Amino acid sequence: MSTAAAKGIAAARLSREAKIGLVAVGAVVVVRVVGGNFIANDWEGWGTFIPTAIGAAVEGLVLWGLVFGLLVRISARTRGDRPAAAAAILGGLAVVSLAIPYSAPQAVLGAGAVALGLVAVDRSERASQRLGKVAVAIGLLVIAAWLALVLITFVTGDWPDLTP
Numbered sequence: 394m395s396t397a398a399a400k401g402i403a404a405a406r407l408s409r410e411a412k413i414g415l416v417a418v419g420a421v422v423v424v425r426v427v428g429g430n431f432i433a434n435d436w437e438g439w440g441t442f443i444p445t446a447i448g449a450a451v452e453g454l455v456l457w458g459l460v461f462g463l464l465v466r467i468s469a470r471t472r473g474d475r476p477a478a479a480a481a482i483l484g485g486l487a488v489v490s491l492a493i494p495y496s497a498p499q500a501v502l503g504a505g506a507v508a509l510g511l512v513a514v515d516r517s518e519r520a521s522q523r524l525g526k527v528a529v530a531i532g533l534l535v536i537a538a539w540l541a542l543v544l545i546t547f548v549t550g551d552w553p554d555l556t557p
Contacts, residue, residue, distance in 0.1 A: 415461075464483070468480075469512045474516070476521070481506075485531075
């Protein structure tokens with residue numbers, strides 16, 4: 394195999410950041426479809442299931458496109474400590490999104506912070522590496538909080554009341 398062909402095959406593969414995004418969005422869509430139609434709400438038939446599934450898939454694709462297709466992709470290609478700064482901003486947005494329980498952006502923004510944080514950790518600048526590690530930790534904590542809420546819903550069969 395020639396080196397030009399090998400480079401073409403390598404370029405056709407998804408980046409680490411895109412894979413993280415696809416896993417996060419896939420998980421969100423599955424949880425929204427399964428949890429919303431079978432676990433927390435009464436089964437209302439295929440007439441409700443199909444539009445709900447299509448809506449969850451479209452929402453997931455839009456979130457994936459905005460967070461990973463634009464923000465993560467553009468920030469990962471920049472030089473210096475911009476990926477670390479973008480990762481920290483995404484982590485902050487993910488924490489703020491926890492104010493709306495069970496929302497899809499929590500997991501997607503958390504995964505974006507993890508992906509960009511890993512890019513920042515791979516950089517040679519020490520400040521970028523430190524901020525990247527913080528962003529990865531924040532992103533993982535937000536994803537863990539989202540998963541905890543989902544697990545509570547799946548175990549109890551109902552959305553918990555989080556109002557004081």
